[in-house]
Amino acid sequence: MNRRSFLTTTAITATVLSLGLGGAALAQEPLKVAFMYVGPVGDMGWSFQHDQGRQAVDAAYGGRVATSYVENVPEGPDAERVLTQMALAGNKLIFATSFGYMDAVMNVAAKFPDVRFEHATGYKRADNVSTYDARFYEGRAVIGTIAGRMTKTNKIGYIGSFPIPEVVQGINSAFIHARKVNPAVEMKVVWAYTWFDPAKEADAAAALIAEGVDVLMQHTDSTAPQAKAQEAGIYTFGQASDMGAFAPTPRISSIIDNWGPYYVARVGAMLDGSWASTGSWEGIGAGAVGIGEISSAVPAEVKAEAETLAAAIGAGTYHPFTGPLNKQDGTPWLAAGEVADDGALSGLNFFVEGISAQMPQ
Amino acid sequence: MGMGAGMILGGIDLVALxxxxxxxxxxxxxxxxxELIAEKAGVLNLGVEGMMIMGAIGGFAGAVLSGSPEVGFVTGAISGALMALLFGFLTQVLLSNQVATGLALTLFGLGLSxxxxxxxxxxxxxxTGKIDLGALADLPVLGPILFRHDWVVYFSIALVVAVWLFLHLSRSGLILRAVGENHEAAHALGYRVVAVRLGALAFGxxxxxxxxxxxxxxxxPQWxxxxxxxxxxxxxxxxxxGSWRAERVLLGAYLFGGVTVLxxxxQAAGYAIPVQLLSMAPYVITIVALVIISARHRHGAQAAPAALGRIFHASR
Structure with missing residues (x-):
């Protein structure tokens, strides 16, 4: 990521785009709202999906709101500079859409008490800093079930970005539910240490395929692993975005992040003056996490099984982290019937029993 | 990768690797x-990223629209060369600052692509099809490693050899180096500094x-x-x-690519090596190896072309 910072530092000043000029005709100044993305809006994954949410804000409020975004902002000192610039440019509400922006958000928020910040997937809050997240692990439970049923080699590959709670939740949830339907399943994990680098993501996919993996999951933002899987004739799942261009194979289903409703609600709260610092964490039930169409490559009974699970999670009758569950080293974590609380999940830093990969410390 | 039984070491197929x-x-x-050729001619083009990304989209569009990957590689190369000539026009004809123009070229390339x-x-x-090398491809060990690739892999190695020969053994290579070392002397000898540099840039x-x-x-493969x-x-x-030497550039690129893949x-094989160490290994190993080589040969510090990045104006 650092190798891009040189480039991006210079890019920042040049690429602050200002959309929504319709407000110029109104007597009142439009509310300025800014978004900071970790990848390009054309990654067709994570950042693309956040930008869809931004566009939903534009569509909902028209000239009353002026949104803008900066893409390709590395997690590090550059993030702080971009946030400062956004605040100085008169933005009143700023969405920082990657985990690694957390400390930058806290630092800048302390300097601009009149500006409201929203940080995605983090856990630090202040009077003018909210956090919001989606329960991606609920979606992982569903695609983990499909993966466990679809693998023939009993090896499932997982491309991780960084060993942070959000990613660790996903790996655990996918593994638990793959094991549940297929006790012989193994999970192979590769950490790419990037959110977006198509060549590296493709290499990671190739490394896992060489290990005999025939179902691949990713927690990185580009569609490069999909292309590699297509070549190798194995199965994948869309990540963050539907990635429907790769259906019916290799992409056999997907986890879709739907940020639009949250963004529209929060901007609405700014407009009517009711904004307050909160921590939002919605899942399948509230529509923040969607399961993309399960393709024709999946047998009907597996599809039905996955849909039943998704419905149970959405209705709140089943929690993906329900005991009995042990930690990787065999020590007990959750007793039979016990459900992980949100506090434990948001700091999750260990694998569950049965995963052989090492957790980076 | 379906290459049959290779040499397996510690659970990793070394041949496939x-x-x-x-x-x-x-x-x-x-x-x-x-970039080596451009810098040897005395031009510092920091727009490599921008030229690469334009090559990526130019090549992709060419291949998809024509249905032929070969056409794609040609359009990719042309896209990169056009970007370089834009840089050449600004820096060699209009005499703009090379560092600033190079950075701008990267931004321009990222946006336009x-x-x-x-x-x-x-x-x-x-x-893109693999080249059929017949019996060579069936050699044990060497066959899968060396003789089952697409033509671009061989072309890239041939290009390194050609560049080495050009720089060390050809008269035109000598002229190019002269332009990069001392453009005023080269100009006084009657060589066309700007033309040589534009050519080097276009090649780069x-x-x-x-x-x-x-x-x-x-x-x-995708856009x-x-x-x-x-x-x-x-x-x-x-x-x-790599201190501006073709053979060290080859070594550096293969080290970086190799350690990245390794x-x-x-990780995929589940080795208990700290992932953070593995993740930074490509950068550390490549830099350390090349710095040690440069230091041992005592050319490192003086290896940069003397006129690198300096503006040339014939009237001076």
Whole structure:
């Protein structure tokens, strides 16, 4: 990521785009709202999906709101500079859409008490800093079930970005539910240490395929692993975005992040003056996490099984982290019937029993 | 990768690994070889990333629209060369600052490629075929490593050899180096400094464009906005740490590509090596190796072309 910072530092000043000029005709100044993305809006994954949410804000409020975004902002000192610039440019509400922006958000928020910040997937809050997240692990439970049923080699590959709670939740949830339907399943994990680098993501996919993996999951933002899987004739799942261009194979289903409703609600709260610092964490039930169409490559009974699970999670009758569950080293974590609380999940830093990969410390 | 039984060591098929190494290294090798020639002629073009990404989309669009990957590689090289000539026009004719212009070229390339690429997201490119080398491909060990690749891999190595020969053994190579070492002396001798530099830039741009096209047509293979993700900067670094020598650029590119692929394979195989160490290994090992080589030969500090980055004006 650092190798891009040189480039991006210079890019920042040049690429602050200002959309929504319709407000110029109104007597009142439009509310300025800014978004900071970790990848390009054309990654067709994570950042693309956040930008869809931004566009939903534009569509909902028209000239009353002026949104803008900066893409390709590395997690590090550059993030702080971009946030400062956004605040100085008169933005009143700023969405920082990657985990690694957390400390930058806290630092800048302390300097601009009149500006409201929203940080995605983090856990630090202040009077003018909210956090919001989606329960991606609920979606992982569903695609983990499909993966466990679809693998023939009993090896499932997982491309991780960084060993942070959000990613660790996903790996655990996918593994638990793959094991549940297929006790012989193994999970192979590769950490790419990037959110977006198509060549590296493709290499990671190739490394896992060489290990005999025939179902691949990713927690990185580009569609490069999909292309590699297509070549190798194995199965994948869309990540963050539907990635429907790769259906019916290799992409056999997907986890879709739907940020639009949250963004529209929060901007609405700014407009009517009711904004307050909160921590939002919605899942399948509230529509923040969607399961993309399960393709024709999946047998009907597996599809039905996955849909039943998704419905149970959405209705709140089943929690993906329900005991009995042990930690990787065999020590007990959750007793039979016990459900992980949100506090434990948001700091999750260990694998569950049965995963052989090492957790980076 | 379906290469049959290779040499298995510690659960990793070394033959398959070595074959992947060559593919992973090719984009950076091509871009670095091109930049080497441009810098040897005394021009510092920091726009490698921008030329690569334009090569990636130019090559992808050419291949998809024509249905032929070969046409794609040609259009990729042309896209990179056009970008380089734009840089050449600004820096050699209008005498703009090379560092600022190079950075601008990268930004321009990233933006323009994203715009052109809008219609190509999610499209699958035509497959680039492997070259059939007959009996060679069936050799044990060496066959799968060396003789089952597409033509671009061989072309990139041939290009390094050609560049080495050009720089060391040819008269025109000598002229190019003279222009890069002392452009006023070269000018006084009657050599056309600007023309030589434009030629070197165009070559560098074409090579970078080819590297970008290899990324979008073979290594990934697809078009994604910003997909070079810093590869151009790595290529620039390898030229410097390789102290402007073709053979060290080859070594640097293969080390970087090789360790990148190796560390991912070690992770996939479940080795208990700290992932953070593995993740930074490509950068550390490549830089340390090239710095040690340069230091031992005592050319490192003086290796940069003396006129690198300096503006030439014939009237002076």
């Amino acid at each position: 070595a074959a992947m190494l060559m593919v992973a290294s090719t984009p950076i090798l091509l871009a670095a070889t091109g 994203a715009l052109i690429g809008k219609g190509f997201e999610g499209v699958r490119p035509p497959a 741009g074409a090579a970078a464009g080819l590297g970008g096209a290899y990324l979008s047509l073979v290594r990934v 994604t906005e910003g997909m070079t993700a810093g590869a151009g900067w790595i290529a620039l670094a390898i030229v410097v740490f 560390q991912l394979r070690l």
